[in-house]
Amino acid sequence: MIQAKQARCVCALIAIGFGLVTSTALASRVAQDRPAQTLCRSQVAWHIADIDPRFNISRKALIDTMTAATQLWNQAAETPLFVHTRDQGIAVSLIFDHRQALYDQLREMFDQAEQLSKDIAQADQDLAVLNAEIDELNTRIDSENQQLQALQQDFEALRDRHTNRRGQVPSSVMPKLQTLQAASQEVHDQLQNRIREAERVRYRFNTQVAERNLLAEQYTGLVNDLNRRSAAQGADTNVGEHGIFIRQRGRNVEVAEEQIHVFRVSSQEALLTILAHELGHAIGINHLPEPDAIMTARLESQLGQLLPQHLSNADRRALRVVCQRAAGR
Structure with missing residues (x-):
């Protein structure tokens, strides 16, 4: 029996307010800009799985933020790429571990x-x-x-x-x-x-x-x-605002088990950005070198300075490439 392979995309974003940057290597740049076409037609379902109470974030607040993150991509694609369900599709979880605990300590000290x-x-x-x-x-x-x-x-x-x-x-x-x-x-x-x-x-x-x-x-x-x-x-390579998108595959068959894990939440704006970032991976967009892109591998911010809340031109170009690829063009 062939065991399912697990592909992991670990995306590290900066610690808000302390100038710490940890990230994976920049992915290759997407193909050159092409004429805009609305070719993404398949919908990706998502639901809320686990929320650690230590985040002090309600289920409704997470749903609202996740919905806002999906709307960034939906509006850019001019079609509902993502749809909220009760228990189907990508499982979104807030996982509390040493990263959030350390951030809370640093934030309290700050x-x-x-x-x-x-x-x-x-x-x-x-x-x-x-x-x-x-x-x-x-x-x-x-x-x-x-x-x-x-x-x-x-x-x-x-x-x-x-x-x-x-x-x-x-x-x-x-x-x-x-x-x-x-x-x-x-x-x-x-x-x-x-x-x-x-x-x-x-x-x-x-x-x-x-x-x-x-x-x-x-x-x-x-x-x-x-x-x-x-x-x-x-110095910890896993420090920062992390989202993990996991996709399991069987033999040439994709298993419908996808997850988005957020390990640290520094603000509502940061949560929106990390969710939108991981949703980009969910539809096949790699990291982009542009620093103002939602899909950048290095997202720097200072306290009081908002993270990207909108898709950049680079994000939109990457989305068009993915949609065209999905349509076989």
Whole structure:
């Protein structure tokens, strides 16, 4: 008895946000562009098989995303290449393993680093406010100190001018001296309060500087750890967003057992891209060298930057070649 051979196409996409690229070698480029013809007529059925609950993705959400992925190819072919069924055709599964677990850890670390960065920025703003408050207090202290010195000089000048040889001051001058002395005391008290307030603000400032520096140390350590783990992840040839399309064949007869496995989901957009990529393999499209193609073997992205959500011209050309080949042209 001849055992069925199993053909595996392992497609590795980049880890979102960490600049890690793992991929299979680029496949040969498809044939040159040919006139557009709608020749793909056979439908490929698909259904949802297994969803690991740790992905936190509902069956409906996966069906909706898979439907959106099939629509990319359906619209390009101008015919329903793919059709959703209950339990027939390609089995689509979300398989949770060390790749998703590691990505979740890295994503959590990245979120922590991002929050620390925001906290540091907020701390810098708070320090700027405190620094401005200290400058304002210093300005007031200088002004009140000058005011106190002027009052003291006026007091001494008035006293010296009216003091007789016996060291006595006429009673008529005493009210003016007392007024100047009271004003000096009031300004002196204000000045002392202002100095104490400035000392409290400086203490808060120094405390927040220490806290800010601690945040910066935590941020640096976290980023270094994140880079180290990301580099370790990149050394794993199976790291990234993977989809596996498996086709089993008997003797010259294709066995209707096809699967799409997604091992890591970083976002709804990334899931759409990987599903569309694997659907392309399901209809016979190899990897393309164009970096903007859904079927590229190297799909790079950064956090906040969307992966390809539409078929490129290269994808459409490859689809036409496959359809023409299927029609015997």
